[in-house]
Amino acid sequence: MSENGTDELSRLRDECSWLLTAYKGDGTLERALMGLYYSVKATRLAPRIVEVLLDGDPREVAVSGRGDEACYVAETMVRSIHSAGDLLAQVVHVCLVDPSMSERAVSLPNVTQRLQQQIEQLKGTPAQLMASVHAELTALLGSSDYQYVSDFTNTAKHRDYIDRSLVLGDKDCGIAFGAFTKDGRQYPERSFAEVRVAAESIRDHCVKVIVMLEQQRMYDRTIGNGGTLVQDYLSVTATPSITLAGQFSQPTKKPLK
Numbered sequence: 001m002s003e004n005g006t007d008e009l010s011r012l013r014d015e016c017s018w019l020l021t022a023y024k025g026d027g028t029l030e031r032a033l034m035g036l037y038y039s040v041k042a043t044r045l046a047p048r049i050v051e052v053l054l055d056g057d058p059r060e061v062a063v064s065g066r067g068d069e070a071c072y073v074a075e076t077m078v079r080s081i082h083s084a085g086d087l088l089a090q091v092v093h094v095c096l097v098d099p100s101m102s103e104r105a106v107s108l109p110n111v112t113q114r115l116q117q118q119i120e121q122l123k124g125t126p127a128q129l130m131a132s133v134h135a136e137l138t139a140l141l142g143s144s145d146y147q148y149v150s151d152f153t154n155t156a157k158h159r160d161y162i163d164r165s166l167v168l169g170d171k172d173c174g175i176a177f178g179a180f181t182k183d184g185r186q187y188p189e190r191s192f193a194e195v196r197v198a199a200e201s202i203r204d205h206c207v208k209v210i211v212m213l214e215q216q217r218m219y220d221r222t223i224g225n226g227g228t229l230v231q232d233y234l235s236v237t238a239t240p241s242i243t244l245a246g247q248f249s250q251p252t253k254k255p256l257k
Contacts, residue, residue: 008200008207009044013037015210022217023095032090039084040203046077047196050175058173067166067173074175074192075156075164081199082153085146088206092137095213096130112137129216133209140205145198148190151182167191 016033023029053070054061061067089111093101097114115134119127140146156162163178175192 008203009041012040012203012207012210015207015214019091019095019210019214019217022214022221026094029091029094032087032094036084036087036091036206039080039087040206042077042080043196043199043203046073046080047192049073050192054173054175058168058171061173062166062168071164071166071175074177074195077199078149078177078195079153079156081202082149084202084206085140085150088137088140088209092133092209092213095217096133108137108141112141125219126216129212129219133212133216136205136209136212140202140209143201143205145201146205147185148187148195148198149202151185151187152177152180152195155180155182 016037020026020030020033050070050073053066053073056066061070085108086106089106089108092111092115093106096118097111098118101110101114112134115130115137119130119134122130152162159182160180162180165176165178167174167176177190177192177195179189180187
């Protein structure tokens with residue numbers, strides 16, 4: 001795993017802690033954040049497991065069955081990161097959507113659409129903060145990386161098998177996902193390394209949204225308590241209001257942004 005990837009996952013964990021702190025340990029939000037974090041954590045765990053399974057002589061990897069196991073683990077990463085979209089939607093729904101939607105109706109497209117409707121009714125800084133979240137969700141929905149992961153998962157789950165091949169070299173081996181078509185969209189064969197980059201891109205979008213949600217919450221709390229944006233907003237952001245009990249490790253210091 002790249003050092004940057006490790007740092008981004010750790011950052012997501014810490015930002016989830018701070019967002020939950022800002023909402024005083026809301027149970028619904030905590031469960032959504034936990035689901036989001038563990039779905040994204042696949043971008044760290046799956047590559048590590050694949051690397052171990054593929055280590056060694058390529059022919060021995062193939063004959064032993066470890067190559068098939070590595071292909072299975074690689075696909076679980078794709079399916080897991082796909083669930084991050086709807087789990088992120090659950091988080092945004094708890095934090096921003098008012099009035100709330102039915103749980104069944106909460107999805108990334110539906111929440112993004114609802115935010116657009118709410119933005120049209122707001123003015124000033126609240127509208128700007130919510131617009132930032134809306135823009136990031138829109139960017140995620142429109143990204144080729146998310147589209148690939150979504151189409152891959154829905155095809156493999158509901159329509160057809162997508163080939164997972166062990167690619168043997170002279171000294172090492174890798175994994176390739178076969179070409180497929182979903183609703184007229186054609187995807188060529190991709191290596192696991194390429195799909196991993198797509199998964200990490202989705203992870204990075206999630207980190208940005210969580211940070212924005214915390215900023216929105218801190219703004220609301222500061223202004224609601226009669227504070228000012230320039231000084232009190234930064235002070236409140238730097239000081240958590242509660243201590244979390246176990247699910248997320250509490251960061252020791254919040255950098256000012």
